[in-house]
Amino acid sequence: MSMGRAMAIIDGRDYVxxxxxxxxxxxxLGHRIVLxxxxxxxxxxxxxxVREYVEKIPIPR
Numbered sequence: 001m002s003m004g005r006a007m008a009i010i011d012g013r014d015y016v017x018x019x020x021x022x023x024x025x026x027x028x029l030g031h032r033i034v035l036x037x038x039x040x041x042x043x044x045x046x047x048x049x050v051r052e053y054v055e056k057i058p059i060p061r
Contacts, residue, residue, distance in 0.1 A: 001016075001021075003021075003024040003025075003028050004016045004020040004021040004024065005020075006024075007020040007021075007023055007024060008020050018059045018060070022054060025050060025054055026047050026050050026051050026054070027047075029046075029050045030045065030046040030047030030048075030049075030050045030051075031046055031047075032046065033045075033046030033047075033049050033050065034046075035049075
């Protein structure tokens with residue numbers, strides 16, 4: 001959430017929009033995903049997992 005707020009401030013806003021979160025979430029959360037060794041051997045990364053789920057989540061209106 002802090003990174004989303006930072007992106008909003010950089011863009012000159014005092015509120016966060018979904019694009020603020022989407023622009024930083026892969027880099028912010030991807031390294032926190034711990035994969036099973038067999039999944040990691042397939043070449044899947046934590047960033048890939050986060051990216052996959054971000055694409056599935058609908059943006060609130």
